[in-house]
Amino acid sequence: MDITVQYEPTTDEVVRAFSQGLRRQLTAVYAVLVAVLIVGASVMFVTDNPAMGIGMLVASVLGPLAGNWWLRKRARQQLSFLCVPTTVRVTDDGYDCRTDESTTTMRWTMFSNVISTPEFWLLFVNKQPAAFLPRAAFDAAQQAEIDGFLAARGSVGVGDG
Incomplete structure (x- = not known):
């Protein structure tokens, strides 16, 4: 991916x-x-x-x-400060968020849980919210690919968001 x-x-x-x-x-x-x-x-x-x-x-x-x-x-x-043009790259290893001011790279192994809601993927480290990926940034096929990948990792819960 x-x-x-x-x-x-x-x-x-x-x-x-x-x-x-x-x-x-x-x-x-x-x-x-x-x-x-x-x-x-x-x-x-x-x-x-x-x-x-x-x-x-x-x-x-x-x-x-x-x-x-x-x-x-x-x-x-x-x-x-998060409300700026952002390039998000999701790979098998993790994800990157890049803006003109910052770059954040996080590996999937870092997250203890991922909650899938209708609007976001909420990423947790030690039961604390650490980051999110907005579903609206991705088309339906990309969302399905990310959902499938995260489900295969076994760390995805379903949120009530």
């Missing part, structure tokens, strides 16, 4: 890719946060402090929403 394409990701695509990559970790963090706030609210109601209990219940709902909003805002600011 040796596929080369030119592509310019949008800010929204970059944010969606990293949000999808972080989704599992964020879900766990938010679940713990909500559980702690609900337990705290219960204690406040039992100790006859309903105002604090109500505040904790409200925070248990608004906290994850505010966290997602903040993450997306920060990602747009921090990751805009």
Whole structure:
């Protein structure tokens, strides 16, 4: 396999890719946060402090929403450098992303997992999102070739993205 394409990701695509990559970790963090706030609210109601209990219940709902909003805002600011014309080359050994400012080369053996979503291939190192390849950059035949290659490697999961 040796596929080369030119592509310019949008800010929204970059944010969606990293949000999808972080989704599992964020879900766990938010679940713990909500559980702690609900337990705290219960204690406040039992100790006859309903105002604090109500505040904790409200925070248990608004906290994850505010966290997602903040993450997306920060990602747009921090990751805009990725939104430039990019040449992506995918080979049997790995992939290269080249821009006027940088070159990134990663070998497939480096990735612990690849999650295939309808929009991206999300690449993970030690359960941490490390990179993504946008499906929109590749035509249908190239997508099928990449999917087949990754499936043969046995490291591909299916995401809910």
